[in-house]
Amino acid sequence: MPAKDLQGITTDRADLIVIGNGIAGYIAALETRQYAPGARILIVTKQNHPTINTPALKQFGAGQLELEHLLAYSAGTERQLGIGIIHQRAVTLEPSRHRIWLDDGRAIQYQNLLLATGARATPLPQDLPGRSFDGVITLHTLGDYLDLRRRLATVSSAVVIGGGYHAAETAILLRHHRLKVTWLIRGRGLLPRQLDTTASDLLLRQIRRQGIDIRLESEIAGVVGRLGVAAGVITLANEFIPCELVVAAIGTQADTALAERTSIAVKSGHGLRVNERLQTLARDIYAAGAVAAVRDPQTSQFDARGQWYFAVQQGRLAAAVIAGVPVSSSAAMGAVGNFWHATQFDKLHVVVAGAPMLSERDHPDNETFTNGSAAFYRRIVVRHGHLVGYLSVSADPPAGLTIKRLIDERINIEEIKRQLLTEDFDLRSFFTERRLHALGTGEISAVPQPVADITRAHPILDQQAG
Structure with missing residues (x-):
């Protein structure tokens, strides 16, 4: 008799198996169901709770939200859609046999496999x-x-250890609870791949105003304890900092364990290399979310992206590609195109798009422009009239995703590059006027057009049609 999960759904084989029930995998399962109502879809996850809104965890930690507010979807949504879920760890992947093994000894055949295993804290x-x-x-x-x-x-x-957004947000969270917080940053500032010295200093000044003791170029040498309980840290400068809590916020590592020792291109801890369709090198295996290493159009490097925005967009793209549904170029670029991130520290909003730390050393035609004040800073990098990098720190958030679109669609910004450095430029109005002008003059080339469809016919939908 075929094995069944608690919902009575056959689990010895599936048209689509999703490993992981983070937002990328969960959305992929839900949207694949919309595209293929009769497909057998199965989620395998080691988590014992429903999919949650992970960006809200900081608010939960601060006591501003309760558990029920963390749910990304109503509990049981997948059951209502006939999607099976198994709370087991997938321990072995056999790409040549289209088969995975669970830690309880079960083997499950798949037609398509989506790896959405996320990342682990470093x-x-x-x-x-x-x-x-x-x-x-x-x-x-x-x-x-x-x-x-x-x-x-x-x-x-x-004591908080780390030099990125997560460390900054953690220090602010702990200070919200009136803890005395010391923040150790190994380098001279925050995120040198995304922020220059001016932007970093502006953010650090804002965070210091909240009473957080920030120590730059300071690195932990060890944790001091009493009877196995943390009592403080020692720095490499031999300074003792007393504390009862030590939080390591030094980054994440893509959870690639299942794919290692297979034909999938894996850089341990850095993700599974995928193409613009989220395909790995193994046939019928895809990856999405924080485990997928996508190619950055500006640097040509493959990196995993842990942001919620990319997880959502990649989940949607994976579902469409697996089901053979046409995808517009803008939707594809939203999922695997240029980097984009937005966050907020107290009263300051930070938006990063593309590669704002590129310079003339990286490409002789790069032009860098900056503008700022005591509470505002903006930096853009332009090449041949196209925006390739954007950084903003300001009290009023700019149209971040619209900026990403400028970079993704390679729209010529020569006429507005100086305006992009100001606080009051309305980029959305620029787009509207540009389209109206194109429609009035018939210059359709002035309006970004979708590129060729990146999807193809696929057996899931072919099977449904047959």
């Missing part, structure tokens, strides 16, 4: 003294934040 180095003491934590999963909330009532001071 821990402190294995050889760091005291790294295993109670009170040394990472913040990445729901379980991590539940643990934090239980601890907050008993701690009064914390």
Whole structure:
């Protein structure tokens, strides 16, 4: 008899197996169901909770939201759509046999496989003294934040380690709970691949105003403890900082374990290399979300992107490609095109698009323009009249996704490049006027057009039609 899950859905084979129930995998399963109502779809996940809105975890940690507010979809949405779910770890992948093995010994055949295994928090180095003491934590999963909330009532001071957005947001979260917070940053500023010194200094000044002790070029040498419980940290400068909580916010690593030792191109910790259709090198295997390493159009490097926006867009793209549904060029570029990220630190909004830290050293035709004040900064990189990088730190958020579109669609910005450096330029109005002018003059080339369809006919829909 074929194996069945708790919903009575056959689980020894499936048209689509999704590994992981983060937002990329979950959306891919839901949208594939819309495209192929009769397909057998199965989600395999080691998580014991429904898909959650991970950007809201910081608010949950701050006590501003409760558990029920974290749900990305109503509990049981997949069951209502006839999508099976197995709460097991997938331990072995056999691409040549189109088969996965679970840790309970079951084998499941797939027609298509989507790897949406996400990422893991990067821990402190294995050889760091005291790294295993109670009170040394990472913040990445729901379980991590539940643990934090239980601890907050008993701690009064914390050290945060890391030099990125996550570390900054964590320091602000802990300060919100009135902890004494010391933030150690190994480098001279924040995120040197995305922010220049001016932008970094502007953000750090804003964060310091909240009472956070920020120490640049400071690195942890070890954790000091009493009876196995963290009591402080020692820096490489031999400075002791007392604390009851040590938070490692030093980044994430793509969870590539299942694909290792297969034909899929894996750079351990950095993701599974995919093309513009999210296909890996193994036939009928796709990857989406924080485990998928996509090619950056500006740098030609392959990197995984952990942002919620890309996870959502890649989940949608994966569903369309697997089902053979046409995808517009703008939708594809939204999922795998130029980098984009937006966040907020207190009163300052940060938007990064493309590669704003490129310079003339990277390409002789790169032009860099900047403008700023005590509470505002903007930097753009232009090449041959096209925007290739954008950075903004300001009280009023710019139209971030519209900026991304300027880069993705290679729209000539020569006439507005100086205006892009100002706080009050309305980019959306520029787009509207541009389209109206194109329609009035018949210059249809002035309006971005979709490129050739990136999808093809696929057996899931062929099978449904037959």
